[in-house]
Amino acid sequence: MQVEIKNNSARIISGEELNLINRSEFEDEFKKLIEDGIIDITLDFKNLKKIDSSGLGKVLHFNKIVEDKGGNLKIENINSEYVKRVFKMIDLNNIIEIN
Amino acid sequence: MDNDQTKIYNYIIPGQAEQITGIINELLQILESVDHNISDIEFRLEIAAREMFANGIEYGCKSPDDQIVVEFWIEKDKIVLIVEDPGEGFNWQESNFEIEPVLDERGRGLKMINKVSDKIEFNEEGNLIKITFLGGK
Numbered sequence: 001m002q003v004e005i006k007n008n009s010a011r012i013i014s015g016e017e018l019n020l021i022n023r024s025e026f027e028d029e030f031k032k033l034i035e036d037g038i039i040d041i042t043l044d045f046k047n048l049k050k051i052d053s054s055g056l057g058k059v060l061h062f063n064k065i066v067e068d069k070g071g072n073l074k075i076e077n078i079n080s081e082y083v084k085r086v087f088k089m090i091d092l093n094n095i096i097e098i099n
Numbered sequence: 100m101d102n103d104q105t106k107i108y109n110y111i112i113p114g115q116a117e118q119i120t121g122i123i124n125e126l127l128q129i130l131e132s133v134d135h136n137i138s139d140i141e142f143r144l145e146i147a148a149r150e151m152f153a154n155g156i157e158y159g160c161k162s163p164d165d166q167i168v169v170e171f172w173i174e175k176d177k178i179v180l181i182v183e184d185p186g187e188g189f190n191w192q193e194s195n196f197e198i199e200p201v202l203d204e205r206g207r208g209l210k211m212i213n214k215v216s217d218k219i220e221f222n223e224e225g226n227l228i229k230i231t232f233l234g235g236k
Contacts, residue, residue, distance in 0.1 A: 019116070019149075019153070020116045020119075020153045020156070020157055021116045021117065050149075052149045052150060052153055052208070053150055053153070053207040053208035053211055054153065056207065057207055082142070082145070085142055086146065089146075089211070089215075090211075
């Protein structure tokens with residue numbers, strides 16, 4: 001997982017999976033950004049191959065936090081058919097902007 | 100006259116999340132090698148299995164020696180996956196997997212399992228889950 005910060009925006013680039021194992025790390029990175037006042041956040045999923053309900057739960061949770069603070073969360077670069085299908089299954093694009 | 104005996108696959112998996120990928124790959128490999136009539140099963144099985152294993156490990160395995168028990172079989176028109184954990188279970192009788200779950204993350208996983216499988220059953224305690232995928236649809 002990598003985080004890039006530019007001006008007042010940030011990009012979190014995930015690794016290959018977002019799941020039970022690394023959800024705390026994912027949350028820690030996100031919390032640091034919020035604490036630093038960054039609420040324009042992009043989740044870059046170019047490396048993401050698998051996601052489970054833990055990962056999805058974090059994404060939805062982050063979206064709520066950012067929205068409550070008047071910010072914006074969006075998802076970019078989905079590369080994996082599996083991830084695309086999971087997002088479609090839960091109609092994620094009705095909740096979060098996906099590019 | 101040959102009749103196909105349904106082979107039942109049994110696994111005992113240590114209760115660590117790092118084990119999940121391995122057992123999923125195993126199940127998908129078995130799926131590839133057997134004839135069946137069930138649509139879109141690779142995706143559906145992977146979704147359901149990921150959640151079942153994650154739930155079993157996260158909620159059912161508290162000490163380092165805890166393990167989950169997995170049973171899996173494939174018939175032409177039916178695929179069954181059972182996961183049992185050593186935990187206390189949960190009150191599935193009062194859960195509704197169609198609506199927004201009360202149990203948050205555990206509920207979200209169950210909702211996904213429910214969405215992709217044709218039947219979902221629990222034992223009384225709720226520490227054993229059995230899902231069925233049906234063919235011919």
